[in-house]
Amino acid sequence: MDIVLENIKRYPLVVFSIIVVLICLVFNFMRGDVIATLEQQESDLYSRVRVIEKNRINANGLKAELEQLKERVSSIDERLFDPNKSALNANFFYALEEQVDVLIVRVNQVSNEDPVLGKGGPNELKQYGALTYNLVIEGAFVDLIGFMYELHVAKPLIRVADFQIIEGAQSAIPGALKANIRLLVLAQKQ
């Protein structure tokens, strides 16, 4: 004990240094992971800043584009068939007789959904529905093509899926061809 006290008296600077080192070690033990925590926090914040910056760049001009898109979508919505207005929908096809010289013999709405556009189909529609119609029309070949063109450019969105054109079928119009057409019309989602 005397030797220790003697050495303490003899080397006060050493004793002081040892105390300082011990304080530093305790300090290090208490605050050793503070840098790692702060670096992690900083890294997270920088990631967030990068995301915000990316969002800002992506949103450049987005408002104008969204306006345009909304206009187009609303113009599409105006062109949709209403599935609850069967008579009005069928009348649309009969009204085409006035534009093209064809005789519309039959318009049948098919109750089953189209397998391609329906649920589980490869082109399943999520936002809209599709109505399927079977049409039987008669007319000259040129008029049949004209009728299909009118369907293509009509206000409602229509696509001819199948057609069969047959010559020699009994018809009210002499020499006319008969066409069976299966067409799909974009409609409001039911």
Next chain:
Amino acid sequence: MVNRNSKDAHPNWRPNFCDASQLPDIKVVRTNFLINFVFVTAALIFIYFALEREYRAYTLGQAITNTEQEIESAARADGGSLKLSNEFKDASLQVVDIERFFAAPLKAHELLVEFVKLCPEGLTIKHLGFLESFNKAAPAGSKVKYSMNLSGEVDDPLILGDFKSAIEASGLLEVDGLSPKIDESLQGRNTLTGIFPYRMSILLVSQDKAANNKAKGG
């Protein structure tokens, strides 16, 4: 016999009364300063690392505060951007649906017009059909099949061959990676008129499949 090396063999016969602390330091090379130097240096190194870490923590803290302020000021604009982006995404789903709705390789009226243009003289079409069919069991990407069937009359069997070649050469049915696979058949000649009834079926297959079939065939 007493061991000379043993400590107890010869106890001090005269006590040592020297007081080491009072005696003069007669060391030729002084070493006390070395011990002090080593310990003080170690202490300074520890202090340096502790201060360095604290300074770094301080600067990181400053940077974090600044970044948080930056984020806070940009958060409102960012919220607006995200809202716009979500609205755009929702609206674009409807456009995607339109694309799906019109996803077909051919338009009926265009197909008919182009097809009739290819018809050679001496060939009449009495029946022309286009069919879109769905095969649930087919692999993805080829679940929807497109086919055409024709029948009519032809004056000369060679004309039917020419018609087939014309369809193949026109590229009319080579759309969206599809290629026509055409099979034609002649039926017995009408002995009264001398004309040949024919049938033709066209299957639109993917061009990869068509190339494989060609390679296998020859």
